[in-house]
Amino acid sequence: TTLGWTGGLNMTFTSFSTVLASLAIMAAVFASTLFPALSAMQIAAPAEESGWALPQPEGDTLAMALPFTFDHDDRLAILEFFNRFFLDHGEGSSGPFFCDVPQLGIGEDLDRLTGRYVPELTVTAWLKPYDLGVSQRLVIDLPTDPKTGEYVAHLTLVRLSGTRKSWMRLNKHFLQRVRRHFLHWRAVGEVQRQEMFAEARDLMMTQLARRGVLDAS
Structure with a gap:
């Protein structure tokens, strides 16, 4: 508020905590979907990711x-x-x-x-x-x-x-x-x-x- 970053809005401790909680939830949801997606890509990939190489x-x-x-x-x-x-x-x-x-x-x-x-x-x-x-x-x-x-x-x-x-x-x-x-x-x-x-x-x-x-x- 002192620096004018809130655009005239007064951020109380409660509202600031709510914003942080929302961001934490968003990060958790993103992380929970990212890991299964990466795992699925590794399972499905038939090439370099699985270590496959051409025989001689x-x-x-x-x-x-x-x-x-x-x-x-x-x-x-x-x-x-x-x-x-x-x-x-x-x-x-x-x-x-x-x-x-x-x-x-x-x-x-x-x-x-x-x-x-x-x-x-x-x-x-x-x-x-x-x-x-x-x-x-x-x-x-x-x-x-x-x-x-x-x-x-x-x-x-x-x-x-x-x-x-x-x-x-x-x-x-x-x-x-x-x-x-x-x-x-x-x-x-x-x-x-x-x-x-x-x-x-x-x-x-x-x-x-x-x-x-x-x-x-």
């Missing part, structure tokens, strides 16, 4: 298993989920990469545990900045996990062009997006999952019939 490639091939497992139906549905994802990143897209038309089908090798064909999705991707000339072939397949008996997501990247150094550096961000899309699968409803399973299974059956194999499971 063997030559021009980079292979890795991701911590995502699926049951019998979802192992096909997740491939159609990624098929749509890569179609949305076709040539001319404004995203961080663009792809040719993905190929959803079955691999040449049999599952080591079940002896059956392994479903897979293959796509060629070009990574930004395009002046570095980095392109690669990505294969997503789902072999059987020997520990759990479930189907585990497995990625194989083969460098087609660009320097090895640029390829590794750009793949850090590319694979972060792939991992994040796996996390988005949790939000897909049951009806949509069944639709994607049916679409993927029809393609599997077509390819198996061409090879003279009747069992698509």
Whole structure:
């Protein structure tokens, strides 16, 4: 009041205490919402925050298993989920990469545990900045996990062009997006999952019939 900071208002001890109490409550509410938000970000973050790093490639091939497992139906549905994802990143897209038309089908090798064909999705991707000339072939397949008996997501990247150094550096961000899309699968409803399973299974059956194999499971 002596300095004129109150604008003519008389601040009593009671009113001043009320203001301080209000500020303390506001600070407590903010702190109580900030911690859960930060925790949720750390849980959901699939990249640097969780300490994830690229494995070392063997030559021009980079292979890795991701911590995502699926049951019998979802192992096909997740491939159609990624098929749509890569179609949305076709040539001319404004995203961080663009792809040719993905190929959803079955691999040449049999599952080591079940002896059956392994479903897979293959796509060629070009990574930004395009002046570095980095392109690669990505294969997503789902072999059987020997520990759990479930189907585990497995990625194989083969460098087609660009320097090895640029390829590794750009793949850090590319694979972060792939991992994040796996996390988005949790939000897909049951009806949509069944639709994607049916679409993927029809393609599997077509390819198996061409090879003279009747069992698509």
